[in-house]
Amino acid sequence: MTKDHKSRLNFIPALLEQVLDNTDRIGSLVSDAESAESIDLMKRETEKLSARNENLLHLIANLLEEEHKQPRAAPKAGGTLIY
Numbered sequence: 886m887t888k889d890h891k892s893r894l895n896f897i898p899a900l901l902e903q904v905l906d907n908t909d910r911i912g913s914l915v916s917d918a919e920s921a922e923s924i925d926l927m928k929r930e931t932e933k934l935s936a937r938n939e940n941l942l943h944l945i946a947n948l949l950e951e952e953h954k955q956p957r958a959a960p961k962a963g964g965t966l967i968y
Contacts, residue, residue: 893948893951893952894948894952896948897945897948897949900941900944900945901941901945903937903941904938904941904942907934907935907937907938907941908934908938910930910934911931911934911935914927914930914931914934915927915931
């Protein structure tokens with residue numbers, strides 16, 4: 886596995902953490918909305934956060950697809966390739 890390949894996969898946990906943080910923020914916004922004005926603000930903000938999550942999930946999917954296309958080499962044991 887190349888260093889570049891490994892470093893791409895290392896981004897996935899951080900990206901998933903961002904998705905979780907955005908989702909938590911959406912939950913907080915929804916629970917805090919009380920008036921029509923705050924509901925409009927909440928709607929705009931949740932749309933932004935949802936769009937960010939969608940982009941992050943697409944990025945994760947692309948990284949995983951790249952891994953599927955170029956899988957890392959299986960470790961060798963005693964000169965034989967393990968699958």
